[in-house]
Every structure is written in C-alpha cells, then in structure tokens.
Amino acid sequence: MTEKCGVVGVSLDGRDAARPLYYALYALQHRGQESAGIVTHDGFQQHSHVDMGLVGDVFGEDDLDPLAGSAGIGHVRYPTAGSVDSSCAQPFSVSFKSGSLGLSHNGNLVNADEIRDELAALGHAFTSDGDTEVIAHDLARNLLEEDLVRAVKRTMGRIHGSYALTISHDDTVLGVRDPQGNRPLCIGELEDGYILASESAAIDTLDGDLVRDVRPGELVVLGEDGQGFDSYQLVEADNTAHCFFEHVYFARPDSVIDDTLVYEARRNLGRKLWAESGVETDVVMPVPDSGRAFASGYADAATETTADGEARDQDDDGVEFAEGLMKNRYVGRTFIMPTQDERERAVRLKLNPIKSTVEGKTVTLIDDSIVRGTTSTQLVQLLKDCGAEEVHMRIGAPEIVAPCYMGIDMATREELIASDKSVGEIRDAIDADSLAYLSTDAVADVLGKERIDLCLGCVTGEYPYDIEGEETDRDVHRPTLDGPTLSADD
Numbered sequence: 001m002t003e004k005c006g007v008v009g010v011s012l013d014g015r016d017a018a019r020p021l022y023y024a025l026y027a028l029q030h031r032g033q034e035s036a037g038i039v040t041h042d043g044f045q046q047h048s049h050v051d052m053g054l055v056g057d058v059f060g061e062d063d064l065d066p067l068a069g070s071a072g073i074g075h076v077r078y079p080t081a082g083s084v085d086s087s088c089a090q091p092f093s094v095s096f097k098s099g100s101l102g103l104s105h106n107g108n109l110v111n112a113d114e115i116r117d118e119l120a121a122l123g124h125a126f127t128s129d130g131d132t133e134v135i136a137h138d139l140a141r142n143l144l145e146e147d148l149v150r151a152v153k154r155t156m157g158r159i160h161g162s163y164a165l166t167i168s169h170d171d172t173v174l175g176v177r178d179p180q181g182n183r184p185l186c187i188g189e190l191e192d193g194y195i196l197a198s199e200s201a202a203i204d205t206l207d208g209d210l211v212r213d214v215r216p217g218e219l220v221v222l223g224e225d226g227q228g229f230d231s232y233q234l235v236e237a238d239n240t241a242h243c244f245f246e247h248v249y250f251a252r253p254d255s256v257i258d259d260t261l262v263y264e265a266r267r268n269l270g271r272k273l274w275a276e277s278g279v280e281t282d283v284v285m286p287v288p289d290s291g292r293a294f295a296s297g298y299a300d301a302a303t304e305t306t307a308d309g310e311a312r313d314q315d316d317d318g319v320e321f322a323e324g325l326m327k328n329r330y331v332g333r334t335f336i337m338p339t340q341d342e343r344e345r346a347v348r349l350k351l352n353p354i355k356s357t358v359e360g361k362t363v364t365l366i367d368d369s370i371v372r373g374t375t376s377t378q379l380v381q382l383l384k385d386c387g388a389e390e391v392h393m394r395i396g397a398p399e400i401v402a403p404c405y406m407g408i409d410m411a412t413r414e415e416l417i418a419s420d421k422s423v424g425e426i427r428d429a430i431d432a433d434s435l436a437y438l439s440t441d442a443v444a445d446v447l448g449k450e451r452i453d454l455c456l457g458c459v460t461g462e463y464p465y466d467i468e469g470e471e472t473d474r475d476v477h478r479p480t481l482d483g484p485t486l487s488a489d490d
C-alpha cells in the first residue's frame, strides 16, 4: 500500500521560497518517493525544477538558487494516476494568456478522462495522461473569463474525486480541498509568512505553528509577501469523506490531523483493538514501524483490563510489550519491489527477530493492515522459526476488501487477500494461531466521526464518490460537463 503525494505552498515576506519548500518536501518525503519538484514566481516570471527521484537527489544548490521568488509550491509524488515517468512529475506548470499556473495535486479525480476529452475537443493539447494536467487546463480556461476565486469555483464544480491542491497563479499561492475533504491539507504560520501543507510535520520543520486544517470545499488564498490569508468556502457537501487510512497508515505519527496527533489516534486504535479482540499472550510486539503506536496502546490497555474486560488484579502485570523484530533501516520499503519474489525477499532483508524475546513465548504481533498477506505470512513464519509457541495477529484497522480510487496505490481487488477470504481463511493462509481486525465502528468512534463522514471505501467496498462500476455509500453524483456549472451571478 503506497502513500500518494505530498503538496506544499508558501508565501513569504521578502525571502526566497525555494529553501523552505525544499525542507517542507523533505518532511513530506514519506508521501511520495518517485519524483519531486518546486515551482516559484518572482513577480515577473515562473521558475520550475521538477525531476524523478527523492528530494535530496532532485535538488542541489545549483537547482535551488535559480528558483527565485518569495512565493511557490512544491510536490512529492508516488504515481497513482498516469504514467510512471517524468511527464507526470509535479508541480505541473503552464503559461497562458493571463499568466502562469503551477499545480500540485494529492488525490485522484474519477472524471478526469471526461474533462480531458472535452478540453481536447476544444483544442487543449495535453502532455501527460495524469489528472493534474486536466485540472490545470480547466483552471487556465476559466481564468480567461473569470477572476481567480470564481475560476477555481467553476473548476471545482466540474471535477469529481479526491483532491488537495496547492496552486500558484503568478505569485499568488492558493490551497484547495475537495468538498468532502478526502485528503488532508493544513495552514501554518511562519515567522515571515504562511504555508499550506499536506501534513503539519512540514510546518514543524520550518518552526511554524499549525493554524488549522483547510476545510473541505474551502479555497485559501495566501496574501502576497506572506501577509495573512483569505478564506472562501466555495462548495459545501452534506458530509465529509476523510480518508481514515491517513490516521492509520499514511500520515506521519507526529502530524496533527483534525486536531488530533496521529500518534495518539493510533495508540487509541490500539486500545480499542485490545477491548474488541485482546488475547492473553506472554508478549505483545509491533511490526516495526507500522504497528508500533497500535501495539503501545494495545499493551497499555492490556495492563488495565483482562482480555475479558475485567479490571486486572494488582499483582497481574498483564501482557509484556517488547520490540521483538528489528528493522534493517537500509533496505527499501517492500512496496517498491514490483514482483512477488522480490517482495518476499525484502521481508527477510528488512526484519530480524530477537530470539530471546520470542523463544518459548506466546506472541501477539500487531500491525496496521494486511494487504496481500505476503508480509504477515512471512512474519508469522519468522517468529515460529525463532521458537514462538503461538503467534496471534491483531490489526489496527478493518480488512481491506476493495481497491482505492482516491489516490492510494493499494493493489488490485484480486491481490487483496481479504477481497475473497473470510478472517478465518486469512488466519489459515498466514498460519497465525488467531487473527482479528478492528471494526469500522471502532475506527469511527476513535476518530470522533460518524461513519458517513469518513471514507471507508477500501474496507466496505462502498465509496463516497460516484465511481463507475462501484457502489456509493451516500448520495453523490458526478457533475455533468455539458455546460458551465455556475451562472454568471455565482
């Protein structure tokens, strides 16, 4: 399962934006490792450097120095729509009659092809098959007839799907979140300006203060030279559709989303996991690093109550928390290994059990998800080979039964082990002594949301957007493209 993209935008008072953008992209590197880029504007012209690779590889001093201007946007990308080549690397930049545009997109449109066909018929020439270029062209067209705010509103009325955008229009920087707020985007205040970023960890990196999340359907326009920001609530939806996997998996644990520290959310999910499906074993251990916060919360809760929900006796310490699997930090993440054989080898390279923690013990292994089941199978086998008497798996999220169309590279339905297997069948397939997942109600409860305000598409098979061939969990429809969605008075 792969993170999608990270976006950032800054407007500063008299200081070049390139270096702060570069540091912010470093803070967002976990959200995309395929390409990185920065677009700035110096009041006269736009500057851009975009290339394939990690932030540290894409940018050297010689690349940052020419990026003049105190306003700009940045992007790290893992490809989710469009080809895996430099034509889809972002920010996407374009110059047109009324100025220049830069666009960074996190998410995925579900009606990009329809809009591309329509614009192509009007003479727009596309250089990539990505959906970001579609948004840029649509916005550029609207900017020929409308002011900036109305042009963005018109484009928002036409595109359907998941998006958190940072946009530069000449030296003005904007941030937009789709009406259901599927992907995160927040505003931060810096010593000499403002920043928009996918996660608050990027704001921390620049010694800034988190102001708040950008609201679903909101356009935020950063003031020139870092002077404040304006807010426009352009579109309202009845419900939000926040991706619950941001809290469970994608976001950095030190980021704050919806006023909650991601690390704390994960610990609380772990506590709930104990309450729902705790099992008394000698030791609880996380799959590093993904299961750590869940295991910590799970083990904490296990010191207070028994697996039956009774208060523990004073002389009963409950379940011991231990790090039983050591991670080799110099091995790449398994998801960049394209074949099954390579993925299997990667698990053995990445994790090594500590024999004294495992041998002769009953073990609960905690992780945040099971996608194909390959890693879980290998970990259970590793622990048993190391002398574990029993291995029980607990997962801090519900079963992933369906793919994601909102920008997560999650494997196909056929590859997802839970798409056609019951929990019992998965337990047998990974050879665990028991297996339990957290319920969707528990996720909603811990995140403090109604179920309908979360996207649960990959764990229910019902999506918050109108996706061809799939079920929806709410009353949503693709916009029709056969005419402007706004009247002249809107």
Ligand code: SF4
Binding pocket: 182, 242, 243, 244, 245, 246, 403, 404, 405, 406, 407, 408, 455, 456, 457, 458, 459
């Ligand atoms: S389908 Fe799953 S991963 Fe995709 S946006 Fe919804 S909750 Fe997130």
